[in-house]
Amino acid sequence: xxxxxxxxxxxxYMHVLLNPLPVYGLAFGTLALAxxxxxxxxxxxxxxxxxxxxxAISAWPVYQYGESAxxxxxxxxxxxxxxxxxxxMARGEKMxxxxxxxxxxxxxxxxxxxxxxxxxxxxxxxxxxxxxVTLGTGGYIAYAGxxxxxxxxxxEAPPPPRMGEHHHEEEQHGAETHEHATEQKRKQLEASRKQLEAxxxxxxxxxxxxxxASPSPQLSPEQHKHDEHHHDQPKx
Numbered sequence: 001x002x003x004x005x006x007x008x009x010x011x012x013y014m015h016v017l018l019n020p021l022p023v024y025g026l027a028f029g030t031l032a033l034a035x036x037x038x039x040x041x042x043x044x045x046x047x048x049x050x051x052x053x054x055x056a057i058s059a060w061p062v063y064q065y066g067e068s069a070x071x072x073x074x075x076x077x078x079x080x081x082x083x084x085x086x087x088x089m090a091r092g093e094k095m096x097x098x099x100x101x102x103x104x105x106x107x108x109x110x111x112x113x114x115x116x117x118x119x120x121x122x123x124x125x126x127x128x129x130x131x132x133v134t135l136g137t138g139g140y141i142a143y144a145g146x147x148x149x150x151x152x153x154x155x156e157a158p159p160p161p162r163m164g165e166h167h168h169e170e171e172q173h174g175a176e177t178h179e180h181a182t183e184q185k186r187k188q189l190e191a192s193r194k195q196l197e198a199x200x201x202x203x204x205x206x207x208x209x210x211x212x213a214s215p216s217p218q219l220s221p222e223q224h225k226h227d228e229h230h231h232d233q234p235k236x
Contacts (some may be wrong), residue, residue: 012069018062022099023142025055026135033128042113042120049113049123052131053106059099059138063092073148081148087159088144095137102127102134 032048070089074082109123147154 010069011065012073015062015065015069018058018065019142019145021058022055022062023135023138025058026052026102026131026138027055029053029055030128030131030135033124033131036124037121037128040121042117045113045120045124046110049106049109049127052127053103053110056099056103056106056131056134059096063096066092077148080154083159083161084144084147084154086161088141088148091141091144095141098134098137102130105130 029048029052032044032051036045036048066089070085074085077085105127109127112123113120144159
């Protein structure tokens with residue numbers, strides 16, 4: 001029993017445990033909606049909408065656990081499995097919003113049917129269409145996920161790499177950002193040096209000078225005129 005509870009803390013285990021719910025739950029929900037259309041019973045419609053909501057909202061923990069388990073699963077996969085994992089993740093990121101929309105429609109449909117039973121037919125048809133599209137999307141996402149660890153399902157070549165290119169773009173963007181920040185800092189230092197020179201001062205140390213060198217003192221205009229007058233006087 002302790003081993004079981006330890007596995008419940010592993011995101012990869014929870015992802016595998018829960019990932020059938022969005023597909024199987026929506027499959028049962030769409031079947032129940034079809035039955036509600038035949039029976040024209042608003043109670044059956046409400047029950048079907050509840051099943052659709054449970055199946056759709058279960059995609060949220062499945063997605064979150066899958067995101068958390070990505071690095072560990074990728075480290076345990078072979079090269080084709082890594083490519084299928086990236087494809088599985090990319091499909092989930094692009095299409096997860098469909099499940100959230102369907103869950104919201106199901107909740108609104110339950111309230112509408114309970115308050116206005118005559119609207120059950122229209123709500124059932126609309127939810128059934130959206131549920132069918134979402135169910136197909138869930139199968140499309142799960143198809144790539146089944147190829148990650150199950151080599152017996154790999155009847156085709158793996159998809160082209162996705163995440164490698166994405167990481168490369170992030171690293172390139174980070175390098176460009178660092179270079180831009182360095183250039184901005186250099187321009188600020190140059191502007192500060194020019195301001196000091198314009199004010200009659202000098203920086204504490206020249207960029208090319210040695211660390212121990214000290215700047216030569218500069219004479220004020222009055223001292224400079226006094227020295228010129230002293231040099232112009234004739235010697236006795």
